[in-house]
Amino acid sequence: MNRHFIFLLVLFLVGFSLTSCDKGDITTTTTINQSTTTINTGPSESEIYQLLIETEKLSGMSNFNGVLISESLDLGLPTEYKGVIITYSSRNQDIINNQGIVTLPNSCWIESRKQDGITAVPNLNDNWPVVVDVTMEFMGQIRTAKLMFLVAPEIGFSCNKYLG
Amino acid sequence: MTFVVIIGLYTTNNLQAKPTIVYTDEDYERLNAVIHHVENVLKYGHIYNEDTKLLPDAINTLTGEPAMWVFPNRAKVPYSNLANQQNFFRTLVALSQVTGSQKYKLEAMASLGEFMLNYQNPNGLMYWGGHRVINLDTLEVQSTESDNGPHELKNMLPFYELMLEVNEEATLKFIKQLWTAHFEWDTADLNRHGSYSTAFNTNVFGQNIIPDIIQFDSDGLPIIPDDSPGKLPFVNSATDLAYAAFTLSDYTGDPAPKIWAEYLMKQYYLASNPNTKMTVYQYKSTLVTKSPQECAIPTYTNSGCGDRVARQFRDFGLIARESNVQWKNTQAIYVDNILMLLEAANKYNIDYFVDWAKDYIEGYLDYTYIRINGKNMIIPMFNDGTVVYGYTTPEAGYYGPSNMRIGYVEMPTTYLLPILRTILSIEENSEKEKLWNYFREITETFGLGDVGPLGGTAPNLNLETAIDDPFAMMTMIELYNDTLVLDYLEVARTIGNNIVKERYHRGFFVESEIMLYSRLDQPETLALLILDGVIRGISSNDMPYYLADSGYIHGYLLADDGVTEDRSYSHRYIYNKTIYDWE
Numbered sequence: 001m002n003r004h005f006i007f008l009l010v011l012f013l014v015g016f017s018l019t020s021c022d023k024g025d026i027t028t029t030t031t032i033n034q035s036t037t038t039i040n041t042g043p044s045e046s047e048i049y050q051l052l053i054e055t056e057k058l059s060g061m062s063n064f065n066g067v068l069i070s071e072s073l074d075l076g077l078p079t080e081y082k083g084v085i086i087t088y089s090s091r092n093q094d095i096i097n098n099q100g101i102v103t104l105p106n107s108c109w110i111e112s113r114k115q116d117g118i119t120a121v122p123n124l125n126d127n128w129p130v131v132v133d134v135t136m137e138f139m140g141q142i143r144t145a146k147l148m149f150l151v152a153p154e155i156g157f158s159c160n161k162y163l164g
Numbered sequence: 165m166t167f168v169v170i171i172g173l174y175t176t177n178n179l180q181a182k183p184t185i186v187y188t189d190e191d192y193e194r195l196n197a198v199i200h201h202v203e204n205v206l207k208y209g210h211i212y213n214e215d216t217k218l219l220p221d222a223i224n225t226l227t228g229e230p231a232m233w234v235f236p237n238r239a240k241v242p243y244s245n246l247a248n249q250q251n252f253f254r255t256l257v258a259l260s261q262v263t264g265s266q267k268y269k270l271e272a273m274a275s276l277g278e279f280m281l282n283y284q285n286p287n288g289l290m291y292w293g294g295h296r297v298i299n300l301d302t303l304e305v306q307s308t309e310s311d312n313g314p315h316e317l318k319n320m321l322p323f324y325e326l327m328l329e330v331n332e333e334a335t336l337k338f339i340k341q342l343w344t345a346h347f348e349w350d351t352a353d354l355n356r357h358g359s360y361s362t363a364f365n366t367n368v369f370g371q372n373i374i375p376d377i378i379q380f381d382s383d384g385l386p387i388i389p390d391d392s393p394g395k396l397p398f399v400n401s402a403t404d405l406a407y408a409a410f411t412l413s414d415y416t417g418d419p420a421p422k423i424w425a426e427y428l429m430k431q432y433y434l435a436s437n438p439n440t441k442m443t444v445y446q447y448k449s450t451l452v453t454k455s456p457q458e459c460a461i462p463t464y465t466n467s468g469c470g471d472r473v474a475r476q477f478r479d480f481g482l483i484a485r486e487s488n489v490q491w492k493n494t495q496a497i498y499v500d501n502i503l504m505l506l507e508a509a510n511k512y513n514i515d516y517f518v519d520w521a522k523d524y525i526e527g528y529l530d531y532t533y534i535r536i537n538g539k540n541m542i543i544p545m546f547n548d549g550t551v552v553y554g555y556t557t558p559e560a561g562y563y564g565p566s567n568m569r570i571g572y573v574e575m576p577t578t579y580l581l582p583i584l585r586t587i588l589s590i591e592e593n594s595e596k597e598k599l600w601n602y603f604r605e606i607t608e609t610f611g612l613g614d615v616g617p618l619g620g621t622a623p624n625l626n627l628e629t630a631i632d633d634p635f636a637m638m639t640m641i642e643l644y645n646d647t648l649v650l651d652y653l654e655v656a657r658t659i660g661n662n663i664v665k666e667r668y669h670r671g672f673f674v675e676s677e678i679m680l681y682s683r684l685d686q687p688e689t690l691a692l693l694i695l696d697g698v699i700r701g702i703s704s705n706d707m708p709y710y711l712a713d714s715g716y717i718h719g720y721l722l723a724d725d726g727v728t729e730d731r732s733y734s735h736r737y738i739y740n741k742t743i744y745d746w747e
Binding site for chain 1: 460479480482484535558559614
């Protein structure tokens with residue numbers, strides 16, 4: 001009877017503390033000592049989520065958003081932040097690969113002409129937009145994001161691929 | 165306190181009983197603001213012309229006078245367009261529900277009754293929509309487009325339940341003629357413009373279903389026909405047609421309208437990109453009927469010169485079609501249409517509409533949704549995933565001037581409802597997870613806090629959010645209805661208080677303190693009443709439902725310079741005026 005009562009009490013306290021964490025308490029580790037019982041719950045789901053948000057904001061992954069990249073380089077995209085694993089999937093791996101290495105393209109993005117389909121408008125749309133999909137993961141929890149890069153073609157690039 | 169909440173939740177989740185909610189002074193203050201707004205609209209709306217129960221579309225909050233459409237000849241017309249007042253009618257019915265006073269619903273019925281009795285063309289079409297208004301001075305029908313402006317509805321989704329209650333015969337005739345006037349049964353051409361001269365067809369919906377318009381190429385990609393002679397099957401018009409047909413089948417028991425509505429919606433589904441799942445604004449392009457000389461002028465954007473995106477964005481090749489654009493008119497595609505699909509799915513058990521809604525919205529978010537500087541944004545692209553971000557237009561065209569750089573498009577809060585309602589309509593949790601994660605990211609970025617993991621039963625919300633937005637509020641209400649987690653209701657209350665503080669001025673709801681006009685179609689009052697009803701224990705399912713607030717008038721008017729003639733929209737020339745523009 002007594003053992004049952006202690007077991008129920010422990011269950012209640014664990015449930016109570018878990019629900020409290022979900023309501024936004026900042027404690028990251030909850031330890032309950034009941035003579036012989038120690039339970040380490042770790043960070044709550046909500047706290048992990050906040051860490052993933054922090055990763056997106058502070059890891060440096062967005063440093064090149066909106067910046068025109070005009071040389072081949074390593075973007076130095078972070079792959080880890082406070083234990084969060086960050087992976088990248090580029091939608092144009094010829095220009096930016098999944099490791100963030102930029103290779104300047106040797107052609108323009110789009111060859112532009114006026115609506116007559118004949119009159120060229122040179123250098124109007126040379127720079128390539130490249131979208132990179134980001135996955136941030138910590139303890140099985142995932143948050144996604146996207147990055148947008150603008151990459152200029154290399155010097156001497158060609159631009160003769162009109163689609164219109 | 166926490167203990168009490170835990171017990172409360174345990175009780176509600178297990179016994180399916182709603183928690184007891186205390187009606188507070190703040191709750192009453194919000195309701196009081198809505199009542200004052202409604203009373204002022206009715207008072208000033210009726211004072212202007214006491215010979216009619218019709219109301220103006222919008223009221224000048226400084227003078228109480230109706231908003232005026234100023235024609236190029238300087239004639240000022242106070243206008244009533246009941247297609248643009250549907251949310252006000254829903255507000256009146258909802259207000260009667262929460263107050264127990266029938267007078268508000270009776271006002272709605274009187275206005276609709278007078279309208280349906282006197283302003284229905286013999287062919288069945290109502291004198292309302294994009295190009296027809298009723299002049300509140302003369303009570304005559306007036307066209308804003310030309311002498312014979314067409315019938316046009318784009319996502320107006322009338323309050324058919326009330327219309328049927330007021331005048332069943334007129335409502336049923338209208339719904340039937342809506343299809344006859346706008347849809348061609350043998351080609352599936354859909355014209356957003358319907359003629360008031362088209363005879364009523366007694367055999368409407370009696371045709372056999374025709375083969376699908378969309379065929380596929382060898383790569384499995386949809387072929388968008390370019391054979392429509394100036395009749396553009398815009399999804400916003402199709403949404404209205406489908407909604408009307410579903411209503412008709414439900415009311416009469418005749419399955420034919422529903423079958424045609426499903427056929428119509430299927431064409432958009434088939435025209436969607438099968439790889440990205442992103443869908444289309446239209447399933448046909450227009451046939452070129454104008455001369456090369458006329459069409460050589462880039463600023464001449466008549467659809468008789470062919471697809472307007474193919475002209476202005478021809479650099480992109482074949483993907484550049486109006487149907488495939490994912491940065492303009494997306495509210496019509498991903499908000500209004502999806503809300504209608506889900507409404508039909510839930511009401512009429514069309515399960516595959518939920519699948520389509522999921523495909524559309526999930527595909528769209530997969531490819532386009534990005535957070536930039538803490539804001540929810542859309543990457544402009546075509547529906548095959550071809551990015552348009554950063555593109556500079558070589559010449560002017562339908563989509564804007566030359567040298568226009570295409571940038572991100574801000575995602576409005578209106579997207580919250582279709583995403584949430586899609587999630588709530590999906591049965592399997594595993595199918596919900598991805599969309600829920602997007603929903604979680606989007607709500608958090610809007611400043612609502614964290615809705616937590618799938619299911620939303622463990623949120624960490626921003627109870628002091630500064631959002632003053634009715635769509636965010638309705639989202640919180642629907643989350644509360646689904647989870648019974650009181651925090652959602654508290655956030656909804658906070659948003660409601662913010663709405664009253666930021667948008668209730670001079671006795672009217674306005675978009676912001678400085679805006680001159682109060683539009684009858686604004687969604688704020690309906691949203692506030694749905695909240696009030698939920699607090700009182702009335703399920704939001706039992707109250708008028710929010711579907712759209714897309715009302716507008718389009719036509720010729722006098723530009724702000726007082727000299728030039730322009731062809732534009734009420735939102736650009738009337739509802740953008742501030743109190744500082746008024747002399």
